[in-house]
Amino acid sequence: MMKKFLLLIFSVLGLASGQNKILIYMDLKQTDHLKAYGIAYFALKHGVDVDWLLNYRGGSFMMDYHDEIVNECRVRGVAFEVISNSEALKIYALIQDENSNMDVVRLEKAPKIAVYVPPNFRPWDDAVTLALEYAEIPYDKIWDEEILNGKVFEYDWLHLHHEDFTGQYGKFYASFGKTQWYVEEQMMYEREARRLGFKKVSELKKAVARGIKEYIASGGFVFAMCSATDALDIALAAENTDICDVMYDGDPPDPDCQQKLDFSKTLAFENFKLEMNPYRYEYSDIDLPPSDPPPLRDPSTDYFTLFEFSAKYDPVPTMLTQNHVNVIHNFMGQTTSFNRKVIKKSVVILAEKEGTDEVKYIHGNYGRGTFTFLGGHDPEDYQHAVGDPPTDLSLHKNSPGYRLILNNVLFPAAKKKKLKT
DSSP states (O other): OTGGGHHHHHHHHHHHTTOOEEEEOOSTTOSOHHHHHHHHHHHHHTTOOEEEEETSTTTEEEEEOOHHHHHHHHHHTOOOEEEOHHHHHHHHHHHHOTTSSOEEEEEOSOOOEEEEOOTTOOGGGOHHHHHHHHHTOOOEEEOHHHHHTTGGGGOSEEEEOSOOTTSSGGGOHHHHTTSHHHHHHHHHHHHHHHHTTOSSHHHHHHHHHHHHHHHHHTTOEEEEETHHHHHHHHHHHTTTSOOOOHHHHSSOOOTTHHHHOOGGGOSSBOSOOBOOOTTSSOOBTTBSSOSSSOOOOOGGGOEEEEOOOOTTTOHHHHHHTOOSOSEEEOOOOSSOSEEGGGBOTTSEEEEEOTTSSEEEEEEEEETTEEEEEEOSSOTTOTTOOTTOOOOOGGGOTTOHHHHHHHHHHHGGGBOOOOOOO
16 A cells, blocks of 8 residues: 555645646646746756646646746746645645546656658648647657668657658659659659668668667657558568669569568557559558548538546556547648558557447557557648648647647656556
8 A cells, every 4th residue: 555655645745845836737627737847847858747647627737836826827828826835735635535547747857759741841731840840849850861870879759740751752653752842852762762771761771760760669759640650650661672663762562562561570560451543542441441532521510539547557548648538639641640450469559430340549569669640631721632721720729639648748747656566
């Protein structure tokens, strides 16, 4: 019993100093959920530990009182309460009660964040950079060279979004192969491959995919969305075969490439079937529903559901699913959701579209690190298209979809706890 109350006792010792607490509540009363994550990051950056109160009022944050943090909350429009020692004690006691599905996770260090993007990157192409900039969380941009030369190991957290690790340029050839932006992008990728010593873009991207996998194995945290999720695993499986057609790499694919896929090298998916039609806007049957033609759905009735986990026994998936709602508006992407039938049994399913084989959100371990994949392109742009205007997050301050992204940003800051199982 004593171990179960260690965190509570530690918190009590802090309260005994007479210092009040700041409670940033994350339920429906919060005025700006997204900037609240930025406040938590701000506190960590300034050496203030943050207690993440799992399942308490939507996954609230508690920290020692500091005028600077209060001022930041007011400037950024984040709702909060200054609470007394006795009030904080009651909250910790409620959370630590064995009958409650709540727990406290201490966040101790602001993670150093990298976003993997090409030089022609535009911030509105990536929901994560939109979230980071809106929440005022700093990040660095890295690309292929930083993966290959090991600079990526300087970061705690790496994000991948709409990148194609298969070397097929997003399979946009049929729709955009003759447009100026596509031609220029292909030339840029080919120059980068030659500069780094590769004859083909596909071979460079395979090496990058292996580098990312090594980063995870060493203890890194990877969060991926949209097509980066399945493209990464496809590149890992296809390490020893050519899956690209002539318009992508100058020669035809290996006719036996499907049989030569090595699923033991993938992170999340296995036994998937490649889409070998080079004119089809789809990589494989991992994506569900297929991207072409776009599924006929009513956005107002299209939802996915977060799983509920035991906060005390499964703190990691609980952290990743913290929200003020558990049913969330769906959103499309080149990879919208994942086919349940090809997900490895070792992977934890975090969210699904109930009654279907569509899995929206997954998490897994590899080596000393973790990977988390979220399907779809932009949580507040149901069917994002090339050239669409950027999402204005000031209009979506309480977006539950964007909260899933920001849960992942803070996840590496958590103090590791011994498993209770």
